[in-house]
Amino acid sequence: MxxxxxxxxxxxxxxxxxxxxxxxxxxxxxxxxxxxxxxxxxxxxxxxxxxxxxxxxxxxxxxxxxxxxxxxxxxxxxxxxxxxxxxxxxxxxxxLAAWLGFTLPSAILLVAFAYGYGYLADAASSRLLHGLKLAALAVVAQAVWSMGRSFCADRGRATLAVTSAILVVSMGAISGQIVAIVLAAICGTLFLKTPADVPECLAGMPGTRTQAIVCLVAFVGLFLGLPLAAKLADAHWLDLFASFYRVGSLVFGGGHVVLPLLQAVVVPSGWVSGNEFLAGYGAAQAIPGPLFTFAAFLGVISKGSPNGPAGAALATVAIFLPSFLLVGAALPLWGKLRSFQSMRKSMAGINAAVVGILLAALYDPVWTNAVHNATDFCLAMSALLLLAWWRCPSWAVVLLTALATLAFG
The missing domain is CATH 1.10.238 (Recoverin; domain 1)
Known part of the structure; x- marks a missing residue:
């Protein structure tokens, strides 16, 4: 020793x-x-x-x-x-160095898959790609289950989760998600109970209050200004950047929650087809690194200009930029913010809404696009068994499910 x-x-x-x-x-x-x-x-x-x-x-x-x-x-x-x-x-x-080092490997792999996807589709390898969709179903189902156990441990939060899922399914992804998050934040503040004790915050977090305010103003300014600028300029690159920035600003609860937000942005607009979206999401489960680099895949195959490597870089920077600004704003202010019990109760409600949003995505588009017959159901449930109970790594489950569709699909 x-x-x-x-x-x-x-x-x-x-x-x-x-x-x-x-x-x-x-x-x-x-x-x-x-x-x-x-x-x-x-x-x-x-x-x-x-x-x-x-x-x-x-x-x-x-x-x-x-x-x-x-x-x-x-x-x-x-x-x-x-x-x-x-x-x-x-x-x-x-x-910046930490983000580049952690992000580049998965972004490069997904760019390579985006180019290979076109070849696979041309080679009529649809069953292999369908296996990626079934693997994505298993991954999202496990995320719903594990997040539900953490964030919906009582009747109040479970009710918020189910209500959020109903709102998203009935109102549509974009408007339903916004309404669900706002409603959950209000209900959490008013009705949920959270522990009163908060550990003392560590002193010495980097940054000053002025720097925090600058980052916060930049975050809000870009969030509000980019959509307006994209509409006035009528430029696809600016619309792409604004859309991915908005997604990166609204995702609560971890990487898997990015699925419904991105799907609502890129599929209805015609930038990416539903099949392309789910195949790329399935591939993203098989690689290391952050799931948000799925944006690189979408940027490559997006209809319009830029796409390819330039589109991948634009989408990836846009979806991660809010994180830089929010971390820069929050580090110096964290000790003060988390001392407010209303803030913690509001976040408890938002976390429950996140579970509901992911539950809605599990139904549509994941289930509706992946499960078409009994064989699909059996393969998806087998993948979920391996992932959730046998504790197999996600990349191995994705690979096995894709190969299984070649043999039995």
Whole structure:
């Protein structure tokens, strides 16, 4: 067993000084981006092992505070944790380096799949692609179940979840989601109960109040201004950027919740077909890194210009940009914000609504586009069994389901 002195001997001077160069931050997160399978919950575990236990870049208290903060923010939770760690370790450049390292591997793989998808479709490999849709069904079903157990542990929150699902199915994805989130926030504040005790916030979070306000103003300004600018300019690239920025600003509850929001943006507009969307979502389960890089796949195959690599870069930057601004705004203010019980009760309601939104997506488009006969049902349930109870990694379940459709589909 290594002693503390041995551990310190194996760490670089930058590590012991509490600062790392952006290049070093990039390399550490690049390795995580290449190996972090299993989704956001697994990513949080990988980060803890890497930065708390192995490298000792931050302590357990700091890490717990960062994770708690990112649960309150819309956007990709694990990526936001990475951005915050990079900000703590290497400043603003470190935050950018952390995001690039963790995001690039999955984005590149999905761009490659987008080009390969056209070849597969031309080669009449529809059964293989159908297997990706069935695997996506299993992944979303598991997300609904696990998130429901965490966020809907009582009758009040379960009622909010089911009500949200009904609103989304009956009103449509975009308007239904907005109404569900607003209603859940109000009901949560008024009626839900949350623990009164809040651990004392760690001092020393980076950034000043002025920087926080600048980031918050930029976030709100882009959220409100981009759609107006896209409408006035009548430019596809600006419309694409505004749409993906809006999605990145509204996703509460983790990566899987991005599915209904993105589907509501790219499929009805004709940018991406329903089959392309679900095939890409299935492929996104089989690779490491954040699920939000699904935007890269959609940017490549989007109808209109830009698409291809330029479209992938535009969509990926747009969907992650809100996370940078929100983390920059929240880090200096986190201690004050989470002391308000009304804020925590509102977030409890929003988290319950997120479960309902994902439940609605499980029905449409996932189930309605994937399950057409008894064989599809059996394969989807088998995939869910492997994923949820046998604890098989998601990439292996995706691969097995796709191969099974070739044999039995």
């Amino acid at each position: 290594q002693t503390n002195s041995e551990n310190n001997a194996t760490r670089s001077p930058a590590d012991t000084a509490g600062y790392s160069s952006p290049w070093r931050v990039f390399l550490v997160f690049l390795r995580l981006g290449l190996t972090s399978f299993g989704g956001p919950a697994a990513h949080i575990g990988y980060f803890r092992d890497e930065f708390v236990k192995r490298r000792k870049w931050i302590d357990e208290h700091t890490y717990g505070d960062i994770v708690a903060l990112c649960q309150f923010l819309p956007g990709p939770g694990s990526s936001q944790v990475g951005i915050a760690i990079g900000r703590l370790r290497g400043g603003v450049a470190g935050a």
